[in-house]
Amino acid sequence: MSAEDKIPVTVLTGYLGAGKTTLLNRILTEPHGKKFAVVVNEFGEVGIDNDLVVGADEEVFEMNNGCICCTVRGDLIRIIESLMKRKGRFDAIIVETTGLADPAPVAQTFFVDQDVAEKTRLDAVVTVVDAKWLSERLKDAPEARNQIAFADVLILNKTDLVTEDELAAVEALIRGINPYAKLHKTQRSAVPLDAVLGRNAFDLDRILDIEPDFLEPGHHHHHSDEIGSIAITVEGDINPEKFMPWINEFTQVRGPDLLRCKGILSFKNEPRRFVFQGVHMILDGDLQRDWREDETRQSKMVFIGRKLNRQDIEAAVEACRA
């Protein structure tokens, strides 16, 4: 099955009351002519405006593959297996998680389970954030931070409930955790559909550039246990024989702390760009298109996670120079 034939899956996360269900209903009721299968937590909110709504248990289990952070959603594997027996019934799947959920097991399900990966592809993790209450949430709920760090798309919602200064402050807070996700400021979760659907965020071919949407948060002083991001740019070529073993080992050893990573690399004597991306220990990488004449051959990568030490990572990458 080619990537285009696979059913895209959007994962919708966000802390309780942030506006997830509003966004979900907005997606479902827009006149797009698309049919969705929606997977919700069985104890979740009611009032979802769709024919096909499946209740899930949000049951997370560890894979017995020696990888301690490799958790998947068992119920999701079962639901998708059943859903995929009915072709033509829906064009896409939306998985809404509870406010307390860690997005990683949901995302990993689409890479780890062979049967699920054969028929579906993870399109993007979309996180809805409450502009008014985020700073409070970040103090008492580690899940809220996780959900922001993990996101490909961030919906900063309820902007009408805060002042401009407060909004700037909450945006800075979010960008301190995840400067790379696409951020949309909304009221009542009003966002164009193409901002959340059809993102292809996990498609190696779509890794075009790695530019923070916000000021490089290098000057922030994170508490070392907090989630943050580290971006590294290396001018000149990288030696794949040094880099590949390092990135493999790094993601294996630091997997539990490393939420997401992404990179575009210039390998010596290689006309094509090497791109990679990862979720915890799951790493995917391949040669992509050729470097263009007008492009500077440089290597950029970003790591989002907790307890990441900039000096150590920089030194390790520096040692991989060609």
Added chain:
Amino acid sequence: MTTQAQTSLTQNVTALDGVDHVITAAFIGTHPVLVRADGRVEIITDGQTHSLTPHGGAPVLLGCVAGERLLTGGEDGKIIATSVDGSLTEIADNKGRWVDALVAGPSQSLAWSCGKSVFCRDGKGQIRTWEAPSSVRGLGFLPKGYRLAIAHYNGASLWFPNSEAKPESLDWKGSHLDLTVSPDGRFVVTSMQENTLHGWRLTDKKDMRMSGYPSKVRSLSWSHDGQWLATSGAEAAVIWPFKDKDGPMGKPPRECGVRPAKITQVAFHPKSLVLAIGYEDNCILLCRLTDAAELLVRRPVEGAGSITSMAWDGAGKRLIFGTSEGQAGLLTLP
């Protein structure tokens, strides 16, 4: 005639093609029956197909045969029994919760699960429930006594529904999927998320690991004499010996039907050591264990999907099968 003609049974297959994924291909008594994912049940009587929709318009998730009736679990959360004459009986209503596993037991009993909840219904209609420690994937009745084996995360449980006693647990870390009990009741075998099988010898709870599969094992079939367990999941049917006291421990499995396609379904003949093997490319072979002789039942057809269900009739004269793209057929042995 050529040699090929003698090794092929393709002429003996009657097509029962449709368009929707075949969830269950089986026999109710002597009547071939197909359950399709769109919710239709097709009963074939005297060459005529009678189509029913036991769940109204709702799709069906799973089906199994219980004596002279077909049981189906639908997206409407109901379990419906369908008889050959087309009469429908509602067995249970799980209020919209999907039925994840459904199995028929001795003396008209049956069991099903929704999430962590396991339900066991005896022949008189008395329903007992048990909350498993985690979501349940596979169920299997033991051949003697009214006892159910339940596969879940980190092991399996053995439950006497009529007893207040806590179910006995069989522990093994990981996610257990389908479950089967050996016909003599000595072994419980589960398939696992990590492409392995796990077994327990019930007398002493001794663990058995059967590994080496390139994908999940989702079809398990015991030989009529209970001495062999055939499994899907590889590019050959992997058949484990269970004759001895130790089961397959320390013994290599037999392999047959090697082709460059993964096996999705296996079904042992009810009276002889002949295995029907269905592949991901919808090819079907019969393989005789004693001399590895092979007979072709169905040539692979491009775009027809994988074999999703296969069953012999009680006499071992006919084999029914269906594919993920809705094709189906009935083999009548010469």
